[in-house]
Amino acid sequence: MKLWEQNIRKVKPYVPGLQPKEDNIIKLNTNENPYPPAPGVERVMEQMKLDKLRLYPDYDSTELVNELAKEKRVDPEQIFIGVGSDDVLGMAFLTYFNSDKPVLFPDITYSFYDVWCELYKIPYERPMLDENFRIVKQDYYKENGGVVIANPNAPTSICESTEFIRDILEHNQDVVVIVDEAYVDFGGASSIDLLKEYDNLLVVQTFSKSRSLAGLRIGYAIGNKELIEALNIVKFSYNSYTMNTASIVLGAEAVRDKEYFQNTVNQIIEQREKTIQELDELGFTCLDSKANFVFATHKSVPAGKIYEELQKKKIYVRYFNKPRINNFLRITIGTEEEMNQLIIALGEIL
Amino acid sequence: MKLWEQNIRKVKPYVPGLQPKEDNIIKLNTNENPYPPAPGVERVMEQMKLDKLRLYPDYDSTELVNELAKEKRVDPEQIFIGVGSDDVLGMAFLTYFNSDKPVLFPDITYSFYDVWCELYKIPYERPMLDENFRIVKQDYYKENGGVVIANPNAPTSICESTEFIRDILEHNQDVVVIVDEAYVDFGGASSIDLLKEYDNLLVVQTFSKSRSLAGLRIGYAIGNKELIEALNIVKFSYNSYTMNTASIVLGAEAVRDKEYFQNTVNQIIEQREKTIQELDELGFTCLDSKANFVFATHKSVPAGKIYEELQKKKIYVRYFNKPRINNFLRITIGTEEEMNQLIIALGEIL
Numbered sequence: 001m002k003l004w005e006q007n008i009r010k011v012k013p014y015v016p017g018l019q020p021k022e023d024n025i026i027k028l029n030t031n032e033n034p035y036p037p038a039p040g041v042e043r044v045m046e047q048m049k050l051d052k053l054r055l056y057p058d059y060d061s062t063e064l065v066n067e068l069a070k071e072k073r074v075d076p077e078q079i080f081i082g083v084g085s086d087d088v089l090g091m092a093f094l095t096y097f098n099s100d101k102p103v104l105f106p107d108i109t110y111s112f113y114d115v116w117c118e119l120y121k122i123p124y125e126r127p128m129l130d131e132n133f134r135i136v137k138q139d140y141y142k143e144n145g146g147v148v149i150a151n152p153n154a155p156t157s158i159c160e161s162t163e164f165i166r167d168i169l170e171h172n173q174d175v176v177v178i179v180d181e182a183y184v185d186f187g188g189a190s191s192i193d194l195l196k197e198y199d200n201l202l203v204v205q206t207f208s209k210s211r212s213l214a215g216l217r218i219g220y221a222i223g224n225k226e227l228i229e230a231l232n233i234v235k236f237s238y239n240s241y242t243m244n245t246a247s248i249v250l251g252a253e254a255v256r257d258k259e260y261f262q263n264t265v266n267q268i269i270e271q272r273e274k275t276i277q278e279l280d281e282l283g284f285t286c287l288d289s290k291a292n293f294v295f296a297t298h299k300s301v302p303a304g305k306i307y308e309e310l311q312k313k314k315i316y317v318r319y320f321n322k323p324r325i326n327n328f329l330r331i332t333i334g335t336e337e338e339m340n341q342l343i344i345a346l347g348e349i350l
Numbered sequence: 351m352k353l354w355e356q357n358i359r360k361v362k363p364y365v366p367g368l369q370p371k372e373d374n375i376i377k378l379n380t381n382e383n384p385y386p387p388a389p390g391v392e393r394v395m396e397q398m399k400l401d402k403l404r405l406y407p408d409y410d411s412t413e414l415v416n417e418l419a420k421e422k423r424v425d426p427e428q429i430f431i432g433v434g435s436d437d438v439l440g441m442a443f444l445t446y447f448n449s450d451k452p453v454l455f456p457d458i459t460y461s462f463y464d465v466w467c468e469l470y471k472i473p474y475e476r477p478m479l480d481e482n483f484r485i486v487k488q489d490y491y492k493e494n495g496g497v498v499i500a501n502p503n504a505p506t507s508i509c510e511s512t513e514f515i516r517d518i519l520e521h522n523q524d525v526v527v528i529v530d531e532a533y534v535d536f537g538g539a540s541s542i543d544l545l546k547e548y549d550n551l552l553v554v555q556t557f558s559k560s561r562s563l564a565g566l567r568i569g570y571a572i573g574n575k576e577l578i579e580a581l582n583i584v585k586f587s588y589n590s591y592t593m594n595t596a597s598i599v600l601g602a603e604a605v606r607d608k609e610y611f612q613n614t615v616n617q618i619i620e621q622r623e624k625t626i627q628e629l630d631e632l633g634f635t636c637l638d639s640k641a642n643f644v645f646a647t648h649k650s651v652p653a654g655k656i657y658e659e660l661q662k663k664k665i666y667v668r669y670f671n672k673p674r675i676n677n678f679l680r681i682t683i684g685t686e687e688e689m690n691q692l693i694i695a696l697g698e699i700l
Contacts, residue, residue: 003524004550005576007449007495013586016409027405036401045400051386053565053600055377056558059366083433086589094469099357119444119587145357174353200354208406215403215595226355236363237469239436245565246596250403 014115017318026341028332029316031183031293033212035264035335038257041213041250048249057245059236064248067255068220072192077225080232083242085182085206085219088231090116092202092221095234096176097122099145106135108325110154110180129324133158133287133295141171150180152188152291155320155330159188159290169198176227178202183291185210185265186272192222199224209292210265211254216247268292272333278343282350293332295325301350303327309349315342364465367668376691378682379666381533381643383562385614385685388607391563391600398599407595409586414598417605418570422542427575430582433592435532435556435569438581440466442552442571445584446526447472449495456485458675460504460530483508483637483645491521500530502538502641505670505680509538509640519548526577528552533641535560535615536622542572549574559642560615561604566597618642622683628693632700643682645675651700653677659699665692 017030061081069076082088093116097103102125105113109126117124127139133156140147147168152159169177179191181203191203207218221231235242254261272294276286279296286294297303307319307329318330333339367380411431419426432438443466447453452475455463459476467474477489483506490497497518502509519527529541531553541553557568571581585592604611622644626636629646636644647653657669657679668680683689 002549004446004526007446007525008580009445009448009584011583011587013583014590016406016586016590019406019408030406032406033404035404037403041403042400045398046396048395050392050395053387053391054383054385054562056366056369056380056382056564057567058369083589083592083594086591090588095359096354096357098359115587119584175357176354199352212404214406214591217407217591217594230358233361233363234359234469236366237361237465238440239433240364240366241436241564241567242433244433244567244594244597247594 009119011119012115014112018316020316022314025314025316026334026338027316028334028338028342029318031209031291031332032214033209033264033268033292034333034338035212035267037212037250038254038260040253040257044250044253045246048246052245057241057243057248059240061243061248063252064218064243064255067252071255072222074192074195074222075225078195078222078228080221080228080235081243082219082221082235084208084217085180085204086112087217087242088204088219088221089178089180091231091234091238092178092204093117093122094120095231097146099175101143101145103146103148104140104144105148106153108133108153108156110150113148129156135160135164137164137167140168144172144175146175147172147177148180149178150182151191152183152289154183154291155293155295155318155325155328157183157287157289157291157293157295159184162189162191162194165191166194169194169201173198173200176200176202178204180204182206183209186290186292187269188290195222195224199226202227207251207254211261212264213251213254216250218243218247218251268333271336271339275331275333275339275343282343282346293330295328295330297328298350303329306346306349310345313345315345359469361465361469364462368666370666372664375664375666376684376688377666378684378688378692379668381559381641381682382564383559383614383618383642384683384688385562385617387562387600388604388610390603390607394600394603395596398596402595407591407593407598409590411593411598413602414568414593414605417602421605422572424542424545424572425575428545428572428578430571430578430585431593432569432571432585434558434567435530435554436462437567437592438554438569438571439528439530441581441584441588442528442554443467443472444470445581447496449525451493451495453496453498454490454494455498456503458483458503458506460500463498479506485510485514487514487517490518494522494525496525497522497527498530499528500532501541502533502639504533504641505643505645505668505675505678506637507533507639507641507643507645508637509534512539512541512544515541516544519544519551523548523550526550526552528554530554532556533559536640536642537619538640545572545574549576552577557601557604561611562614563601563604566600568593568597568601618683621686621689625681625683625689625693632693632696643680645678645680647678648700653679656696656699660695663695665695
């Protein structure tokens with residue numbers, strides 16, 4: 001090993017879902033939205049002046065912040081924008097979690113949380129979900145350096161109630177509590193209403209799922225002004241301009257079309273319920289989903305085997321070969337046509 | 351102070367140049383390119399399929415990497431893409447600078463370097479430029495945790511030779527040496543050719559200046575495969591998808607149009623030389639610029655005063671109220687028309 005290699009940061013990265021480059025596949029592995037973004041986004045893109053791209057973007061993402069503030073009924077100073085919710089969450093870990101005590105999050109949850117802790121050398125502990133994959137709230141009553149709850153949780157798809165989150169907050173008033181709501185628009189209860197009561201709460205949401213804009217990388221955090229200011233100071237200490245002009249302008253337009261948003265979300269919820277029933281008829285059990293995916297296990301055929309067979313048929317779902325969840329498949333809810341093809345393929349495999 | 355506030359990271363952020371929102375201003379304060387991006391960029395944007403934005407971007411930015419690899423005559427595995435060169439540099443600091451010894455960079459240079467060191471708690475030292483604002487290479491012969499050289503340097507605009515950089519590398523083979531070439535396309539000598547000789551060299555460039563795409567946030571690093579892999583591991587430990595689809599596709603198109611690139615760069619160089627002469631006639635001295643800006647001081651009128659007077663005339667340049675450079679103005683090279691107006695305004699002020 002050369003000397004300069006010794007000072008390279010050692011970390012084991014998060015592994016995102018496969019992004020196959022072949023055509024004619026059914027892609028149900030990264031929880032993307034099967035519907036295109038709101039029609040207005042196309043119009044705004046067509047009108048976008050190319051000359052604007054030679055200038056630096058608005059480093060405060062003002063247009064997007066203002067639209068979100070109206071939509072969420074909070075002050076613009078309560079909103080922080082980032083390059084997808086990963087950027088927002090990663091920066092939040094770096095900003096808020098500088099204690100010697102461990103940050104707490106479940107053993108089964110979004111698998112980026114422990115990666116950020118490793119990257120920034122933040123101590124952490126992972127209380128186990130119970131046998132029904134529910135969070136045990138008492139595990140979060142102990143002294144800690146922060147709490148992170150994905151709600152709905154991933155990959156379990158289960159959403160806890162506002163009262164549950166309130167209980168976590170009641171027992172954790174001396175640390176920052178992050179509620180990661182990437183999937184909340186598909187039937188979950190948001191904790192945004194709790195912001196009035198708890199100044200140590202940060203709620204994180206994304207444009208990648210319910211707003212069909214994974215390709216533009218937009219995420220945001222909502223919290224009290226002091227928390228948001230701290231996040232902004234760290235952001236401006238890393239990269240003044242994280243958001244590009246196209247994402248700011250097109251993202252704002254996506255927020256404006258509330259009807260399209262609600263319609264596509266409703267279609268996905270409807271399709272999810274239909275899929276759960278059809279999977280049940282094939283011998284699967286799905287956890288109670290409030291997300292745009294289901295987490296399904298089959299009574300007799302191993303998940304790893306089904307995963308491989310689906311892939312041979314060019315149907316991609318997500319499989320985590322990890323303890324406790326290695327007999328589950330995480331299946332994104334696609335269009336009706338995609339889900340019909342999935343059910344047919346599963347019928348053939350089983 | 352509430353208890354949760356005690357664990358918030360304390361850092362003093364970088365302050366970017368003003369981005370005034372008023373119309374009819376002459377903006378020469380953030381080194382943007384006065385010309386629009388290559389015409390092909392507009393065509394590609396018009397053809398971009400909106401439906402593509404619902405999907406996550408290509409996390410390897412393959413199309414953009416391949417175009418750059420051809421252009422720079424390196425392997426695709428030698429290229430790392432980020433959200434502007436700030437993202438690339440910030441991530442490089444976090445990745446490579448994990449020694450107890452100080453990282454070295456000049457006292458006068460891009461003012462983000464010390465901010466990243468503070469953010470990530472990296473020790474650093476800042477050897478002084480000499481009285482002509484040149485880097486003293488012997489200052490970089492001592493034991494250290496890494497070296498960062500902006501070449502051309504900012505805000506001085508001065509470019510050191512390839513032999514100078516080679517000397518720095520010869521004396522620093524046990525640490526990573528970063529050469530930040532944000533401004534190199536305007537007449538400087540790139541260190542890319544030294545990559546064959548030094549496996550600890552990382553060269554960083556950007557699309558924000560010479561390629562007129564500041565609004566899309568694209569930067570990149572070129573280095574040996576091992577260095578790039580380490581950078582990618584840290585990136586994938588922070589945010590799998592830092593680059594959005596629009597920036598990848600439009601950036602690749604900008605690289606393809608070599609003629610437009612060379613023409614606009616040449617026009618800026620020509621305008622720079624003309625501006626330097628006109629400033630000279632007004633009593634200014636400019637340092638020897640190889641950038642798309644000049645660093646100018648007047649023989650009798652204080653820079654701070656000129657800065658204020660220009661702003662009253664809606665002409666924005668950059669003024670750093672810092673020791674040693676507080677009698678200089680950093681003036682971006684704009685169009686011929688913009689520079690004519692600047693010279694007229696300066697004539698009136700002086």
